[in-house]
Amino acid sequence: MNKPKILILGAGYGGMISATKLPKYLGKNEATITLVNKHNYHYQSTWLHEPAAGTLPADRARILIKDVIDTNRVEFIQDTVTLINKDENKVVLEKSGEIDYDYLIISLGFESATFGIKGMKENGLAIENLNSVRQIREHIEYQFSCYHCTEKKEDERLNIVVGGGGFTGVEFLGELANRIPELCKEYDIDRKLVRIINVEGSPSILPMFDKELVAYAISRLESKGVEFKFGYLIKECLGNKVIIEKKSTKETEEIMAGTVVWTGGVRGNHIVEDSGFDVVRGRVNVTNQLRVPGYDNIFVIGDCANTPDPNSDRPYPTTAQITIQQALYLSKNMPKVLNGEDYEPFVFNNMGTVASLGHGDAIGIIFGKTKLKGTSAAAMKKIIDDRYLLKLGGIGLVLKKGKLNLLSK
Amino acid sequence: MNKPKILILGAGYGGMISATKLPKYLGKNEATITLVNKHNYHYQSTWLHEPAAGTLPADRARILIKDVIDTNRVEFIQDTVTLINKDENKVVLEKSGEIDYDYLIISLGFESATFGIKGMKENGLAIENLNSVRQIREHIEYQFSCYHCTEKKEDERLNIVVGGGGFTGVEFLGELANRIPELCKEYDIDRKLVRIINVEGSPSILPMFDKELVAYAISRLESKGVEFKFGYLIKECLGNKVIIEKKSTKETEEIMAGTVVWTGGVRGNHIVEDSGFDVVRGRVNVTNQLRVPGYDNIFVIGDCANTPDPNSDRPYPTTAQITIQQALYLSKNMPKVLNGEDYEPFVFNNMGTVASLGHGDAIGIIFGKTKLKGTSAAAMKKIIDDRYLLKLGGIGLVLKKGKLNLLSK
Known part of the structure; x- marks a missing residue:
């Protein structure tokens, strides 16, 4: 009767993929899932340079959360997290007060870091x-x-x-x-x-x-x-x-x-630091299972996490790509987490990186070594953007918010 | 050989109608016509409330001057008038220096008047x-x-x-x-x-x-x-x-x-006052032939003129409608002016007034007494706006910049 409560904080890439994938790996009776986000929408933080310049309507870079999540399985609370009380398994929200959890997924994203530059x-x-x-x-x-x-x-x-x-x-x-x-x-x-x-x-x-x-x-x-x-x-x-x-x-x-x-520069959301987690630039040094050391029921993914790279002394860079993989990894392993079973460490699979240079132009590296530039890289960028939408909300979302002209518009 | 030089200052309603109609009443050998305006475009000052609110693209409220005037008959100079030297029949321009005239039409439009309200x-x-x-x-x-x-x-x-x-x-x-x-x-x-x-x-x-x-x-x-x-x-x-x-x-x-x-509040362009004309709120009290008293070769039309109303002690209110009628009146009578003949005084023919209340709504009085409100008044407003474009640049201009959906857009 007492189903474990999984609480997801933040509806960025990590939170949204978690909220849409967890219900696929967990039965309705295995856990309750709650998503908290301060807006009623999810936005594509990797697209923000476009509405910032005015080359894409801001509305194209966002998706209403309830249009994507299965509200029969995931409860959505629109509210702002003010504090994570990690020792009492509670989260304090601005309007709704306290909410408790058994398992917490922190995916609160990044903030700009100005490193004290005056003004x-x-x-x-x-x-x-x-x-x-x-x-x-x-x-x-x-x-x-x-x-x-x-x-x-x-x-x-x-x-x-x-x-x-x-x-x-x-x-x-x-x-x-x-x-x-x-x-x-x-x-x-x-x-x-x-x-x-x-x-x-x-x-x-x-x-x-x-x-x-x-x-x-x-x-x-x-x-x-x-x-x-x-x-x-x-x-x-x-x-x-x-x-x-x-x-x-x-x-x-x-x-x-x-x-x-x-x-x-960017850093992890200040809420994490404010809540007393050990952080470096607002980021928690998580275990290779994405857990907070000392708090086995708290996971951090995305821009609030420093994730160990087994092939390097330094953590993986924080990107949307790694965040999405972390959310998928965590969703898939959540049945084991709930059962107290062990699971494989997280390993990032680098699919490549493409940087846009404006409409129709880009540079990129894919499959570890293939270099792209110009229109082919720009097309690849759009494919990457649309691929995420496909993962998140299916072909309907790609048609509605995607960048490839799949339908003549 | 020495053709009289007609100089038009300002490409508002008065200047544009003058520049397009004068060539119809005067032969190529009867006068040269020059139009000076600080921008290369004419804008519809009675439409400005729309781009101001953002309900109409600003570009829809303007017309390139050379798209409308007959450049074989009218010389267009893009420059800013800094002074009218009325005693030497010269106008000083910011970039091009001095330019002389035999007949001057001042149609420099209005400015905002804040009546000294602090700040x-x-x-x-x-x-x-x-x-x-x-x-x-x-x-x-x-x-x-x-x-x-x-x-x-x-x-x-x-x-x-x-x-x-x-x-x-x-x-x-x-x-x-x-x-x-x-x-x-x-x-x-x-x-x-x-x-x-x-x-x-x-x-x-x-x-x-x-x-x-x-x-x-x-x-x-x-x-x-x-x-x-x-x-x-x-x-x-x-x-x-x-x-x-x-x-x-x-x-x-x-x-x-x-x-x-x-x-x-509005007043006449400050250039008129700066040039030593007798003005009231920047407006010259013109004769009933639209002449500046004492300067038979200088005409003022539109918002820089106080035009006597024979049926009232007060001058006519300054509107686009009266300005357009003044420019038509002056163009038609210019052959007589050049020949030193007398001509009939200007009489304003009030066609009515329609004030918009936003898309699809308006109030108006037409034909002296017919009251309109709502959609019928709004339709009349569009007809008035398009009628001006028709007068200025023919049906092509109405289709390009007009407000009625004459073509399915």
Whole structure:
């Protein structure tokens, strides 16, 4: 009669795959499953660079949770987690109060990390969630709309500084470079007046790709008008400019910019740290069975977990791909967990990585070594995006929210 | 050999009708015609409430000048007028320097007049031109996009105060009331949180309409969520609020609002005043032949003119309708002007007035007394809008930029 209660926190990639797959591995009488999320929707955090630039409607990057989960099997509570009371097996929610669990899956996702850069939190914008990217899109558009309305035209207002040349930063640059000509047309602004400037501390972008692909990405982005400042750190972000420092010489300079978007770092959701878990950058060092050391009934997956890589001293990088695999792994092994049986450690199977450079262009590595660039990589990116939707909600979801033109639209 | 030079300043309703009609009344050898305008486009100033609210793409409210004028007959100069040197028959342009004329048609349009309301010029937005309405649209949308991004939700951010209950104010309120639900959907905001507040000094709106139509307009707008503050003056406009004063009691109160749009007054273009013409609110008291007293070769039409109404002590109100009739009148009589002949005084033929209350709704009076409201008035409004396009650029322009669904789109 006392069915074990499985509680999933967060409806990102990890939470959503868990909520849709657990019912397939567990019978109705074996466990109750509850999903808590602060919004009534799930969004694709790997697509956020598109609505941020305004090249994809924000609504296309989200899915109503109840359209995907089986509400006969999974109870959905729309509420915000404020604390995990791990020693009493309870979670505190903002509106609904306390909720208890027997097994907890923490999949609360990432937050932007500004590493204490002065003013970045206050004056910079982050590609963090659907709310923040809609704000980025509108902030940029508002700057453009103001351009012809001031007594003296302020060209700096049009400049956009993107901090960080990692995955998100580069994908955003690609979309932005495509979007700017449209904005210039809408607001009667000469494209030459608009600068897109990427500031990156290391000597190049996208460390996960080899030199040839990176060179291709840089040249493609430069041809679309992106300027790169490699080897520079952002020291301070003010309302209308950033102060950057050349790492080698410590010389500083200013870049005037009406918009500053920070993509230079992420960390695990602060709730995990606030709840007293041992964390590194907000992430729990989980066991190879994705358990929290000392708390066998608590699992952490996705961006709040440092997952041991058996072939390396360092944990796996946190990506959507690994999160989805973790959720699938955990769902499959949950019957064993409930029975107190042992199960195989988690091993990440790297299917490859594709970074978009804007519509129709991308770079990628698949099957461990096959390099792709240009349209073939862009097509692969869409396949990856749609494959996730297929996994999550079947072909209906792919047709509704997918990126491949499967139906003539 | 020395053909008289006719110079038209401004490509609003008056300038555009003049530039398209003058060549029909004057032979190629009778005069040269030059049109100066600061943009390469003409925009429909009576449509501005729509792009301001975001219910019509801004580009739909404009027409490229060279798509409409006959460039074999009319020389177009894209430049900004800085001064009219009326005693030397010269006009000073920002980039091209001086240009001389034998006959001058001043049709430089209106500007917003804030009557010295403290902070209104700095913190309020005006429905003034295409640049300013794109900024209004984006300002409102930016406020909505910020709502979910602040630590504490600031409901006041969503409030929109519209100052003035005249034609433009009311038409803007109608569009805004239609637009807000769309914005709420896009930004996940409860419609009930958003206030649209009209502040009007007189006891009602739209003084040009009778009580029955005004009551209909108020009730329709209230049903769409517009609040009216009649008998209140805006005393001060700050960044995030307005201070209003009840006229009867002089009591003041504050209304918090993230957006303030001022529609409470207009005046003639400041260039006319700057050039030393005798003006009242930037408008020249022209003769009944639309001439500037003392300057027989200078004509003023549209919003820079106070045109005598033979049946009243007061000049005609400035509207697009009267401006178009003035431009037609002047074009037709220009052969007589060039020959030094006398011609009949200008008489305004009031075809009626229709005020939009948002998509599918309006109030109007046509043929002097027929009252219209609801869909019939809305249809009449579209007919009026399209009739102007027909006059300006023929059926092709109606199909391209018109509002009636003449072709299935």
